[in-house]
Amino acid sequence: MSETRYAKSHEWIRIDGTSATVGITPYAAEQLGDVVYVELPEAGRELVQGKEAAVVESVKAASEIYAPVSGIVTESNTLLADQPALVNEDAAGAGWFFKMTIADPGELAELLDQASYDAVVAELE
DSSP: OOEEEEOTTSEEEEEETTEEEEEEOHHHHHHHOSEEEEEOOOTTOEEOTTSEEEEEEESSOEEEEEOSSOEEEEEEOTHHHHOTTHHHHOTTTTTOOEEEEESOGGGGGGSBOHHHHHHHHHHHO
């Protein structure tokens, strides 16, 4: 069974054993506005927790997407190249950014559960 955790920088990570899928939260997608371009990491790229992993550009701004945990990218969501609006339409589902193998499962303890993330968002609104 998969578990979803959240970074304070508004990325989500859906964990399934040592593999994970990463995207941005619906809140982040809403704040960005209409997404027009997504630059994704290539398979094989080594990511470091808290460091830039991808870039998303919207009509408002360009924003870095950070790796919620360290690991190796296994796949990027190629649909986003032609359909960047998927990020706005389904940020927590079809609008995922990349999949990765988790290097250090201990890093997951630094991430937030749904209730804690919802509290962070509530303070921003």
